[in-house]
Amino acid sequence: MFAVKSAQGVHLTLEDGRQLVDGMSSWWCAIHGYNVPALNHALKQQLDSMAHVMFGGLTHAPAVNLCKKLVEITPEKLETVFLADSGSVSVEIAMKMAVQYWQARQRPDKQKFISLRNGYHGDTLGAMSVCDPVTGMHTLFRDMLAKNFFVPSPSCDFGELCQPEQLNDLSRVLDSHHDSIAALILEPVVQGAGGMRFYSADYLAQAKALCEKQDVLLIADEIATGFGRSGKLFACEHAGISPDIMCVGKSLTGGYMTLAATLCTREISDLISDNPPGVFMHGPTFMGNPLACSVALESIRLLLASDWQSKIERIENWLTEGLAPCWQLDDVADVRVLGAIGVVELKNRVNMPTIQQAFVDAGVWIRPFGNLIYLMPPYIIEQTELNNLTNAIINVLNNGKHR
Secondary structure (H helix, E strand, C coil), X not given: CCCEEEEEECEEEECCCCEEEECCHHHHCCXXXXXXXXXXXXXXXXXXXXXXXXXXXXXXXXXXXXXXXXXXXXXXXXXXEEEECCHHHHHXXXXXXXXXXXXXXXXXXXXXXXXXXXXXXXCCHHHHCCCCCCCCCCHHHHHHCCCCEEECCCCCECCCCCCHHHHHHHHHHHHHHCCCEXXXXXXXXXXXXXXXXXXXXXXXXXXXXXXXXXXXXXXXXXXXXXXXXXXCCCHHHHCCCCCCXXXXXXXXXXXXXXXXXXXXXXXXXXXXXXXXXXXXXXXXXXXXXXXXXXXXXXXXXXXXHCCHHHHHHHHHHHHHXXXXXXXXXXXXXXXXXXXXXXXXXXXXXXXXXXXXXXXXXXXXXXXXXXXXXXXXXXXXXXXXXXXXXXXXXXXXXXXCXXX
16 A cells, blocks of 8 residues: 555655656546645635535535536436435436336336446445446355346447347347346446446447337446546447436546436436335435535536547547557557547456556556556646656566566
8 A cells, every 4th residue: 555645736645755647537536636726616615604414305506506517418318316425326326216217107027127247337235236247346245136137248349330239138138028127227338347348339329229119227327437538528428329317426526525426317207206205215414415516516617618528639649659559568468548548458467566566666656457457547637647657557567567
């Protein structure tokens, strides 16, 4: 473990004085970097009036304004918002929302879910039940999780059309079990912690059409991809689809505080509200926390006020150029880049203690997992700083400090 003393811009300063260029955005959420004056101000200003108040029977301007902004910028038809305190909880909410919707439609048998292999949706029990049960990180808990349906992850790569046969497994499960399936849940276009895979937006579009045909909801988990990371504000936009339910989190607050949101269509929220028990059955204590809502609203304003599309395009070009030499290395199986995401997939798992120390010695913070070395830097990163990250990866692999 490495103790951090402070963080500024794209740099982490350790207790011993060493500075590291951050390639992780603190697990993908610090999109504006660290110690951002505008975000600091939003928090301090809100703190002077109210740090927290219960969100049951009470409301407040930061939450109202944030929800209005989320409805404005997310795909059409997502018109209602439920706030929560973490991404994993927002997935739990989405799943409960889907089940309660079908209950309201007098179809109580629709309580199961279908998801993609290599998918990851969080570490709470419901979310774990829709993560890959074989390649995921939750095999220890397999026997206590609800049993859901899984289909192979898409075999069509990003930028390709998806042939009908590549959706055969999904189509077959939906055909056979649509009466018991509440929703398909997936990470649009980018499968994150399950393998950093990029798949065809056409698969997503066709999956949405299949769900509509079989009367199954589509839940889009945009916790990792939301707010520009893939090159679109939300990854669903690559496919031109609007999900029935969508989860956002991580970079929602620019990495300052824990906050998430689950958005759904007016039809879903109205049906839940108009049928017994008359409310959605979930109520986190810290939902709608004013501090988190205020900083989230400012983070979104900061993002949209910037030329974020050009920033992501530049990062994509720098990553593509900087990681290209990895193709020549014997231990490398694949190199892929999409938006502000760069991935080097190795043929074998890394030796975590060895490679982590090597990266710190090289002056960068990169946190590999399994056989993957990846970068998701803050959007404010400059080319020189990004070159430090890509050069460190090349040098560490060249010197065998990953084994």
